[in-house]
Amino acid sequence: MKITCEHCGSLIDTAKDKKCSNCGAPYSNNSEYKSKKELEARQKEAELKTRQIGNEMAENVLDTFKNFGKIRLVIIFISLVLFAVIAFFAINTFKETKTNIENSTNYNTSSSFNNELMLFKGTQSGFFVDKLLDLVINKNAQNNIHKISVIYKDFNLTTSDEILKMKNDLKDDKNYNVLFNYDSDNYIINITIIE
Numbered sequence: 415m416k417i418t419c420e421h422c423g424s425l426i427d428t429a430k431d432k433k434c435s436n437c438g439a440p441y442s443n444n445s446e447y448k449s450k451k452e453l454e455a456r457q458k459e460a461e462l463k464t465r466q467i468g469n470e471m472a473e474n475v476l477d478t479f480k481n482f483g484k485i486r487l488v489i490i491f492i493s494l495v496l497f498a499v500i501a502f503f504a505i506n507t508f509k510e511t512k513t514n515i516e517n518s519t520n521y522n523t524s525s526s527f528n529n530e531l532m533l534f535k536g537t538q539s540g541f542f543v544d545k546l547l548d549l550v551i552n553k554n555a556q557n558n559i560h561k562i563s564v565i566y567k568d569f570n571l572t573t574s575d576e577i578l579k580m581k582n583d584l585k586d587d588k589n590y591n592v593l594f595n596y597d598s599d600n601y602i603i604n605i606t607i608i609e
């Protein structure tokens with residue numbers, strides 16, 4: 415540090431000189447020297463304290479990371495993302511399955527499919543043929559796999575509109591012959607109605 419000699423007023427550099435280079439007076443009792451030295455000591459102490467606090471804070475942060483674990487945070491994050499993805503697909507699959515079940519009546523066997531229709535086999539009055547065709551329209555609407563068509567007067571009627579129109583042609587007291595045709599799995603695939 416640089417101080418002023420109390421005896422001759424010249425500048426002393428304490429880093430180089432042990433006493434005043436001009437008059438040779440010692441500066442150990444120089445008041446400027448004393449106060450500057452004290453200030454220096456206080457500054458050093460403050461710096462040390464600041465450094466200590468900084469180190470403690472850094473240690474705390476490190477401890478927090480060690481306890482919480484960067485890796486653990488990453489694992490938690492990945493788990494959450496995976497859970498969200500799985501949940502999304504599960505909900506979609508559930509919805510699809512639900513819709514499929516709602517839209518389609520599943521028949522496990524051909525006989526469970528054919529049974530109610532078989533009651534109308536053979537010679538029937540127009541009244542019962544009408545009931546049979548209502549049943550066919552209903553079955554076609556309820557399942558997507560086994561569609562039944564109606565063969566009448568050389569026409570193959572596949573849509574509900576066509577079948578409904580054909581129903582108007584039936585006479586309740588007239589007799590019709592009802593024949594069933596089956597696919598390779600033994601499900602009724604079309605019904606022939608002969609006057």
Ligand SMILES: [Zn+2]
Nearest residue numbers: 419422434437
């Ligand atoms: Zn001096």
